[in-house]
Amino acid sequence: MKITIIGTGYVGLVTGACLAELGNDVFCLDVDQKKIDLLNNGGIPIHEPGLEEIVARNRAAGRLQFSTDVAASVAHGCLQFIAVGTPPDEDGSADLQYVLAAAKNIGKHMTEFKVIVDKSTVPVGTADRVKAAVQAELAARGDASKFSVVSNPEFLKEGAAVEDFMRPDRIVIGYDGTPEGEKAHGLMKKLYTPFNRNHERTFWMDVRSAEFTKYAANAMLATRISFMNELANLADQVGADIEAVRHGIGSDPRIGHSFLYAGAGYGGSCFPKDVQALERTARQYDQDLLILRAVEAVNDKQKLVLGQKVVKRFGDDLRGKHFAIWGLAFKPNTDDMREAPARVLIKQLLDGGATVAVYDPVAMTEAKRVLALDLSAEEMARIRFATSPMDTLAAAEALVIVTEWKAFRSPDFDRIKSSLKQAIIFDGRNLFEPEVMAEAGFEYHGIGRSILTRV
Numbered sequence: 001m002k003i004t005i006i007g008t009g010y011v012g013l014v015t016g017a018c019l020a021e022l023g024n025d026v027f028c029l030d031v032d033q034k035k036i037d038l039l040n041n042g043g044i045p046i047h048e049p050g051l052e053e054i055v056a057r058n059r060a061a062g063r064l065q066f067s068t069d070v071a072a073s074v075a076h077g078c079l080q081f082i083a084v085g086t087p088p089d090e091d092g093s094a095d096l097q098y099v100l101a102a103a104k105n106i107g108k109h110m111t112e113f114k115v116i117v118d119k120s121t122v123p124v125g126t127a128d129r130v131k132a133a134v135q136a137e138l139a140a141r142g143d144a145s146k147f148s149v150v151s152n153p154e155f156l157k158e159g160a161a162v163e164d165f166m167r168p169d170r171i172v173i174g175y176d177g178t179p180e181g182e183k184a185h186g187l188m189k190k191l192y193t194p195f196n197r198n199h200e201r202t203f204w205m206d207v208r209s210a211e212f213t214k215y216a217a218n219a220m221l222a223t224r225i226s227f228m229n230e231l232a233n234l235a236d237q238v239g240a241d242i243e244a245v246r247h248g249i250g251s252d253p254r255i256g257h258s259f260l261y262a263g264a265g266y267g268g269s270c271f272p273k274d275v276q277a278l279e280r281t282a283r284q285y286d287q288d289l290l291i292l293r294a295v296e297a298v299n300d301k302q303k304l305v306l307g308q309k310v311v312k313r314f315g316d317d318l319r320g321k322h323f324a325i326w327g328l329a330f331k332p333n334t335d336d337m338r339e340a341p342a343r344v345l346i347k348q349l350l351d352g353g354a355t356v357a358v359y360d361p362v363a364m365t366e367a368k369r370v371l372a373l374d375l376s377a378e379e380m381a382r383i384r385f386a387t388s389p390m391d392t393l394a395a396a397e398a399l400v401i402v403t404e405w406k407a408f409r410s411p412d413f414d415r416i417k418s419s420l421k422q423a424i425i426f427d428g429r430n431l432f433e434p435e436v437m438a439e440a441g442f443e444y445h446g447i448g449r450s451i452l453t454r455v
């Protein structure tokens with residue numbers, strides 16, 4: 001099938017590459033000329049396991065092209081996927097300017113039937129706004145071409161995006177019962193047939209429910225994280241081990257083991273903005289989503305917890321003190337630094353007067369870019385970007401771990417101990433066992449792991 005993907009970011013590039021891999025003829029459009037040039041020169045703008053090979057293979061086969069040519073992109077696909085960003089507006093609502101700009105472009109150039117697929121995460125009712133934007137452009141040109149807007153939210157996880165796209169838990173598609181909607185239904189069904197071979201994974205529903213499902217999913221996941229983080233802080237007070245508690249409750253199938261990890265708070269481009277946007281939608285309907293307000297407040301507080309543990313141990317005045325930081329990206333296997341807890345921690349330590357040496361397996365370039373936006377030149381000068389985990393340790397009072405990269409899970413503890421000034425680890429992801437760390441001679445600070453009585 002001929003498909004256009006508008007927006008070549010995490011979602012658009014993965015969607016385009018994976019649909020090309022299945023044999024479709026895919027045209028990827030972006031307004032960012034640099035990104036398109038990089039892709040056309042064989043580069044990849046993001047770190048995503050497995051993606052580079054798929055892009056290279058399908059470009060070489062002529063099934064995947066990248067361009068900034070809007071007219072050509074509209075002409076190409078009968079299916080037009082909108083996968084542009086929906087960042088938070090100042091009031092927390094989703095900023096739809098990119099989605100609506102993409103819709104207008106389609107309306108401006110289309111001359112035949114199109115299915116417009118909202119893949120971006122957009123608030124309930126956005127499909128109607130997309131429809132109105134396209135219709136206005138068609139009317140302005142006196143073009144009577146028909147179209148349908150469907151909602152097909154994306155559930156992939158950064159760091160496992162290719163795998164998630166290729167083996168989805170579910171495919172959610174919202175369409176309407178108009179003749180155009182029925183035609184769109186048929187085309188979407190055909191497109192996703194290869195994903196449903198093993199068993200049917202597609203949930204067909206009305207458009208608004210599909211839009212809502214994406215927010216509900218992210219809100220639920222964020223709720224689990226904040227719930228565990230809040231309990232972890234209490235566990236620290238009462239002398240219980242949140243990891244033992246996690247196993248104890250996760251074994252109940254009604255609760256399950258996934259997404260119950262206490263840590264340094266959630267970040268990234270989705271949970272923070274989607275929780276806020278859902279709250280904002282509710283407020284437009286005079287409803288206050290009390291649970292989500294708490295989820296967000298707990299998360300904001302949680303991002304401060306690691307830094308507060310450092311201050312509790314070393315005092316408010318961190319001048320003359322140096323710290324090693326492992327992990328900058330908001331989670332492993334990505335270079336995404338959006339809303340990353342490491343940004344909050346680094347600012348806290350620098351505010352206290354400390355210097356830091358930082359390392360991340362893939363996010364170093366992106367970290368330099370975003371930290372330069374967060375911090376002053378003087379603050380930036382107090383950060384050393386190290387070349388390896390071990391390279392961060394010299395002269396550091398302690399090691400602080402913020403992201404649970406696999407490479408950090410079984411480090412050479414003897415070397416860490418001999419490199420640090422003091423054998424102290426603040427573990428924002430509970431990678432290690434307190435007993436093992438104590439035996440190895442470390443002073444260990446996890447999240448919710450201040451057990452009073454060891455077994």
Ligand SMILES: NC(=O)c1ccc[n+]([C@@H]2O[C@H](COP(=O)([O-])OP(=O)(O)OC[C@H]3O[C@@H](n4cnc5c(N)ncnc54)[C@H](O)[C@@H]3O)[C@@H](O)[C@H]2O)c1
Pocket residue numbers: 006007008009010011012029030031032035083084085086098101102119120121122154155156157158269270
């Ligand atoms: N990143 C994720 O893990 C993830 C997962 C599921 C859903 N989503 C949702 O998918 C959407 C996209 O997220 P992302 O992380 O891929 O964003 P991104 O910022 O990585 O990419 C968006 C791209 O769209 C381009 N763009 C903006 N306006 C355009 C226009 N008018 N025409 C063509 N291109 C345009 C930008 O230049 C950018 O390259 C968001 O709504 C997000 O919430 C993201």
